[in-house]
Amino acid sequence: MKHALNVTREQDFAAWYQAVITEADLAEESGVRGCMVIRPWGYGIWERIQRLLDDRIKATGHENCYFPLFIPLSYFEKEAEHVDGFAKEMAVVTHHRLVADGKGGLTPDPEAKLEEPLVVRPTSETVIGTAFSRWVQSWRDLPVLINQWANVVRWEMRTRMFLRTAEFLWQEGHTAHATAEEAQGETLKMLEVYREFAETCLGLHVIAGEKPENERFPGAVATYSIEAMMQDGKALQAGTSHFLGTNFAHAQNIRFQNAEGQFEHANTTSWGVSTRMIGGVIMVHGDDDGLRVPPAIAPWQVVIVPMLRDAPEDEPLIAYCRELQASLARQTALGEPVRALLDLKPAKAANKRWGWVKKGAPVIIEVGGRDMAGGNVSVVRRDRLYRGDGKLDSAVVAKDDFVGEVGATLADIQAALLAQSTEKLRAAIVPVEDWAGVEAHFASGVKNPGWVDVRWSKPTGDALEAVVQRLKGLKLTIRNAPLGQTGCDDGPCVFTGAPAVERVLIGRAY
Amino acid sequence: MKHALNVTREQDFAAWYQAVITEADLAEESGVRGCMVIRPWGYGIWERIQRLLDDRIKATGHENCYFPLFIPLSYFEKEAEHVDGFAKEMAVVTHHRLVADGKGGLTPDPEAKLEEPLVVRPTSETVIGTAFSRWVQSWRDLPVLINQWANVVRWEMRTRMFLRTAEFLWQEGHTAHATAEEAQGETLKMLEVYREFAETCLGLHVIAGEKPENERFPGAVATYSIEAMMQDGKALQAGTSHFLGTNFAHAQNIRFQNAEGQFEHANTTSWGVSTRMIGGVIMVHGDDDGLRVPPAIAPWQVVIVPMLRDAPEDEPLIAYCRELQASLARQTALGEPVRALLDLKPAKAANKRWGWVKKGAPVIIEVGGRDMAGGNVSVVRRDRLYRGDGKLDSAVVAKDDFVGEVGATLADIQAALLAQSTEKLRAAIVPVEDWAGVEAHFASGVKNPGWVDVRWSKPTGDALEAVVQRLKGLKLTIRNAPLGQTGCDDGPCVFTGAPAVERVLIGRAY
Structure with a gap:
């Protein structure tokens, strides 16, 4: 059986993974070592992840802030004393000016060397901890519950798109509490937010649990993770939540006066997920025809491809499709208005259909003259692309029926992807x-x-x-x-x- | 008359501006040169700006992407040849590892010097242009309409919170078109998006126009701006849109084959607004009691402050306020559900009230036992804080009436702030x-x-x-x-x- 990708999971899983990323227009090499360009379809998935996870982070009482990209070297010296497993591979800013090198090029200006080098944040514990030490004076100031969406940089020697890149996008939650019990509760609460989010939105059945001592975040009292099962049987750590006890509060002087007037160190936590999750979505839901995006995180849930002929009869066909798009946008799926795209790009309809198959749009609608004449649409569900005989499963459905059922259809696809993930995890x-x-x-x-x-x-x-x-x-x-x-x-x-x-x-x- | 800030606009506008930022908990010094910490209230305003502007950017056909933070030095050499006014104050990454310096500190590892230094992006023209040169081959690939939300760094010698910081947050739109006319149209379309957004969402009456030649973005054919009038009579350039002609396409080799099979250079545009807009909101809408946030961009539009006494009778009062909060959340203002906060922090009600006055929450509700007994609430509108006699204008209103009218009230405040901005601009x-x-x-x-x-x-x-x-x-x-x-x-x-x-x-x- 022929598939849309020229390499299958069975043949070469690593090559297949890269092929999905390329063919689904998710990301590409940027020309900058270890950094990728996240293309609109990949970034659209990230935006959906952000929106849905951010809602959950806010619903649990956290507020977003923004902290500096640069962290002075001295902040790490404090942490290096304090933490054994201190990672030193980091991007270091040493100059603040470029000058002509006299040979037609540019070079860092020796006159503009920074007195103290700045590190591009690999994570923001130190700079956020320093802010907490200013913000927290009394028990009344606790808990502090904040989150940041940001880019971070870790100088990885071997990189792989989404899974391990020098720069990546993530959210990092940081909280401070009056007691260890409360901080421990927070740590587990956010782990559960991640687990539920992965299940509900990403369609990923994950296992939430505690990492062994050797895998703890340096300085943490306990580290928890959600682990997802990829189709090659490998695990992907898709999110972590750390109970830091008073270790970081001691290093960063986060102290408060309790109700009895005594000084205590706060108990802190941190927790994060990143663009790595997209790598997990690819390796769990992808198939030999490309990606399958769960409807909850699909930038477009229904893509309408009219069979245009570059002729006058295109006009009523486009009008028919526009009306369909508008009707779909008035429907609700998974608690939100349906996101429907009308693809009018100048390309052959069959190429566009396969493009959307590879991208993994949950439902692809084709509309030709005959469909329009009968008040129908031709429907392809990405989660069940082929019939038993190996042919593309394209069903002609009355347009109004399709519109009326679109919410249920998308919910069904979301559930089907989760069920498959659960089954694969259990079996493995x-x-x-x-x-x-x-x-x-x-x-x-x-x-x-x-x-x-x-x-x-x-x-x-x-x-x-x-x-x-x-x-x-x-x-x-x-x-x-x-x-x-x-x-x-x-x-x-x-x-x-x-x-x-x-x-x-x-x-x-x- | 006494006000909530200890410096007035009249006394010292610059000190007043800084006082608003501090007292409204918008931002603070980070300990990192030229970089600020954006606190939850300030970042919440930025999130609202992002959401509302992003909707408009997408509605005009643009898609979001993400490009690398780091740009190789050589990309700037290409631009430096091409552009006279090339800015050279930039943060330069030269090393990828820290090592112990033998004196208890850390230092960039001489063994880990980068072969080619990396510049922290001051703007992404070069790296996005390079991507465009890969993406654009045929007229069918045009237009390319993309946008990026990102942090950028410019090494400013004198910094001022929100207005000019070394690191700031912004969006940068970049587009490529087949013809100069289309690109020029795009440039003006996005300028109008900014103008309408500033007026509708920020309550800022701005003047859209073309910058003189000497103020053009280096390499641009034409630069347009929206200019806002601050209360001290100074202008703030609050957004820019550039028509770049084929200048950047020549430098970055963005070429396409037209329908006749001939190669042409694309016409490109770029346009951006940043966290600087928040500085404009402060200096237009702020008064001697702090900030006044237009309801469209207020993280919380209505804040409910119960007069708690740390006693059993608090319980029914909190229940009354929770019911009020839930009723408000079911109302619509300015096309979205009302954002209402119940402030249960352990502090005196009067202090909390003045805290929210300084932050500029559009409506502050106080509820005491007597209000509850009468089925009422006490309402303070931030846009008209005082009565004619100089006393705080707190009106007792039946709770259900307040809820029923909250959408109209918030729309009225939004309109009042815009009207004041218009009046101040015209008069000046x-x-x-x-x-x-x-x-x-x-x-x-x-x-x-x-x-x-x-x-x-x-x-x-x-x-x-x-x-x-x-x-x-x-x-x-x-x-x-x-x-x-x-x-x-x-x-x-x-x-x-x-x-x-x-x-x-x-x-x-x-």
Whole structure:
């Protein structure tokens, strides 16, 4: 069977991923090392993610702010003292002027060297913590619940579009609380916001859980994640939430006077998701014909392609399509007005149809003269593109029926994508009882080994490091210990043989 | 009469401006040179501006994209050749790693020096133009209509919050067209979008017009602006739109094959507004009690302050206020659901009231036990804070009446702020017939000299430079030549004495 992409998931998953990004016009190389251009369809998906997640962040009481792109070097010196795993690969601004180099080019002006270099923010903990130390004086000032949508830069050696780029877009929430309990509650509340958002909006069934000690954000008391299952069986960490205790408050002097007049350090949290989520959407929902965008985050949910002939009869056809577009915009799907586009670009209708298939518009409508004459439209659902006989499943439907049902249709597609994600995730998680079983599972050479679900004794320090090294030999990592476990006293740890205390998921990861 | 700020506009306009920013919690110094922290109330206003302007940018057919923060030095070398007025004050990234300096601090790693320095984007013409050269091959690819919301950095020596900061937030539109006429039309269309947006949403009466040649964006064929009148009589350029002809297309090789198969260079445009607009809103609508935010861009349009006593009777009062908040949220104002906040922060009601006065919430509702007993609310309108006798104008109104009229009330406040802006602008523009009149006007020493409206012959080159220098002696600049003039053959140019061709506005500016 022929597909719209010239490489399949089965043939070469990495090449397929890149092909989807290119063919769906999501992003492209920018000519700047490690940075991508996010094209309108990719950025439109990001805008939908922003809108829907921002609503949730605000509904849970957070306010958006904006903090500087540049962070003075000295702020990191404070953190470097404080944090062992301090990452040093960062973009450093050292000059504030360019001058002619005398050879027809430009060069940083030696006269304009900064006294203190500025780091392009890799994350804003230090600069936001410094603001919190100004804002928080009394218990009355707590909690502080803020969020920032911003670009950040991490100098990655190997980059891959959406998954790992030098510059990426994200939101970072930062909060300060009077008690550890409240901060811990906030950490889990935002993890649940992410889980529910991934499920409801992205159609991604994810596993929310606690990361092992070795995977904690440097300086965090506990780090939680949502982990998604890609179609090649690898995990993608799609969002994290950190309980920072008073560690950052000590480093940044975030103190308050409690109701009894005593000074205490605040407990803080931070949590974030990024454009990486789009990589997850591609690798979960994409197929050999390109991307399939869940309707909730599709910039256009219904795309209307008229079969134009560059002739006078085009005019009534366009009028018919415009009326259809207007009728659709008055309908509601997933709680919002339907987003319908009329594609009038000068290109052949068949090429436009396949373009929208590759982009993954949830519903593609074709309208020709015969459709119009019968008061019909031809409907292609992107989530079920082919009939049993391998032909494109294009159904002729009365226009008014299509309009009346569009809300239900889009909701159905959204649900179908989630159901497929759930099914793939469940099928690819295998309980394993002992280390030999883990080795056998991942040594089997199957293309999609998925994850294993094992008991462990939650070792720490050197004992944990030994486990991490053993897993590294198989290119594996502990993804997380799923929340909501009801205890695990029915067997030994697969690593240490000691009594297990919980179950963890293990797999390969992006 | 006592006011909420401790400095008035009359006493010291610059100090007053800074006081509004601080007391309204709009922004604060960040500890990073020239960069500010935009606090929730200030950022909330920016989010409203983004939402309303973005709707208009999309409604006119543009799509959002995202381009890299970093631009390789070589891109500017190309532009530096091409553009005379090339600005060289820019933040330059030269290293990608920090290492310990052996003295307990960190330093850029000499081993991690970039082969080619990267410039933090001051604007994205070069990197977007490079993308356009990839995207545009045929007339079928035109027009390209894109926009970007982003942070940009310009290394300003003297900074002032919102008006001129090293880092600021903006949108930059970039388009490419097949013909000069179409690109010129786009330039004026987006100028009109800005004008209408400023009027409808910001309540700012602005003058749209063409900048003189000496104020053109380097490389532009024509630059247009909207100019707003501040309460001290200075102008604020609040948005610009540039017709770039084929100048940038030549430099960046944006070429297409026309319908006849011949290669042509595209005509391009660019246009932008920034967080600077918030500075304009402050200086037009602010008064001696703080900011007054037009309802269309107010994060919260109605703020409810219950008179809590930390006692059991608070409970029914809070319930009464919650019901009010919910009723308001079901109402519509200016085409959107009303945004109502219930302020339950632990502070005295009077302090909270004055806090919201200083922030400029359009309507402040106070509810005490007596109001509740009578089914009433006490209403303060921020646009008419005091009665004739100088006392706070707080009106007791039946709650249901207030709710039923809230849409009309907010529309009335929006209209009142615009009307005041229009009146102030009109009153502060004076027609002047000759150069002596210009000198006399600005030498008079009045605090608010406003602008003068004069005839000129639109000199170019050296003759224009002589005019610019003459004006500079009085700290004046030509703001723009208003659009829609119907000719100007009724007298001589105030500068050259030659026959005038149009009228221009002259004033001091931020």
